[in-house]
Amino acid sequence: MISDEQLRLLFESAPNGMIVTDRAGRVMFVNAHVEQLFGYSREELIGRPIEILVPERFRAGHTGLRDGFARNPRPRPMGAGRDLYGRRKDGDEFPLEIGINPFRTDDGNFVVASVVDISERKRHEEHIRFIMNELSHRSKNLLMVVLAIANQTVQRAISFGEFQKLFEDRLMAIGRCHDLLVEKGWAGASIDGLISAQIEQFTGIAARIDAEGPAIMIHPEAAQNIGLAFHELAMNAVKYGALSSPDGRVVIRWDVDQTHTTKRFRLTWEEQGGPPVDPPRHEGFGHKLLSRISRNSLDGTVSGLAFRPEGLSWRLECPGELVIRH
Template sequence: MRDPRDIVHMILESGPSGLILVDGDARVVFANEHADEMLGFAPGELLGQPIEILVPDRFRDGHPELRHVFDLSPRERPMGIGRDLQARRKDGSEFPVEIALKPMTVEGRLFVLAVLVDITERKRSEDRQRLLIGELNHRIQNLFAVIQSVALSSLSGERSLREARDVFVDRLQSLGRAYTLMTEQEWRGAPLRQILASETSAFADRVTLDGIEVMVKQNAAQSFALLLHELTTNAVKYGALSAPDGSIAVRWSVERELRPNAFVLSWQEDGGPRVAPPTRSGYGRKIIEDTMRRIGKHQIEYAPGGLKYRMEAPLDKVGWVIDDPAHEGL
């Protein structure tokens, strides 16, 4: 029959946590294989070493006093309640740990069993979560600011309440489509072609989309969604899409000969009613000007044959070309 002590030793060695047994002189008398690996020591190398060898240098001088306090009232408990604990490896590097202490009396001698758990991955997850929460808060504040701007431009002026409400809802839906695209891309951005397609989907047979594959940054995606929504709405009411034979050509490219590289987009209407410059600046145009002011410059030409719109902005403000080997992602 196998010696029970061998069975106990096997259980201790195969445990999922680091186990260290310390005697009354605060020297290590046992460390299992998991503890050795976690702390960077060879098997048996920790035996006889003072426990302070595992304490980061900046905390080492105060550790004996903490041990003394524990010895005055030894009981099973977590170590360092309310504090982030760090353990020191043999090479001097540190990592976050949770430590539980259990006093043990054997033949009248006091020992303390320390159970160590490496919580590096948990800390990383918590850090990522904090980062995501901070990013989400930033996005929410940004969205509130955009909605406020849209509300002010939609609900003010001479529109009736019903008309203003419809305009406001349409613009919010445009923003919602852009946010859906960004969610699908895990908030890295939104494909410009998909933004264009979603805003002009009702007239897909009359709108030509021609350009390279560009991923648009979050803030720029909001601006593009509102811009394209206003251009499309204007075309439906007054421009090419108000006539049965009207059409629109949307083209975009990156002009790499410019420094910095410039993103250029053009909107050309054709086949609609004769265009004349407006007698006053409408709220749609104000939104176009306000949104484009954030990322670049633009111009609108009320050509008799159809409205022409052109915008230009530094590529790094807009986004990046998909599958461009010069871009490593944002």
């Protein structure tokens, strides 16, 4: 037989909070873990109604539940499908799970409750829900981008082979943007990183890219759009623009204009030393993409998708809060 002292030691060593109440709901015993969870000493709890550990808004209802349990006492597993909360001595509330079990002694009927603080688990569950919602949102956005790229590419391709090559290149450009974002836990991406990721596919041009600006972290959605813009500009420069000539170069500059009431992000791409540039006869995918990114995605303006004789230039200016992640 287990002695009363052994039973007390067993309760004290339990990893969970252990509470014993009598039929009237008065606290008869608590272990040290309960003292830690609720901030009361056991002297403050012994003889008090169990409702002292229940948030005030639930106390009236809890009394009815306790009375119902007393009329039909049976073991209740932890969690029983309900969100339960405890109230600490300082008034702070926290989520918990409770398992209750009736037992009878020569001194009468009692209830033993096992209490577990599940605050950390709730935080993890909330974080998982947030991640799943973000994943759903980003997946839908990515699908829309892919569909738009496919539609625009197929309209301009003169053969299936050309469509396949252009479409694959643009999907790979999106993939490179996503790789950068994953590295940073989707917190954003640096402009330097976006430039490097989109030009690395072209052999031997890195030395002819002059990129300079302050260290800025770009919002994930803006990073994807700006990364695609760099891809289209680089691909055009290699095929037709400054980087198709051995002496050509590209100058990329970015900064934040703080003279306005709201900060303005500014980005320029200027090609120099390439073959003479003539305005295109048709507005291709790259042209549409650069305009769409500026007007629709970033609420910005393009003050020069300009086909200058000395080289193409592109300028983006938009509200800083739509681009910069602080």
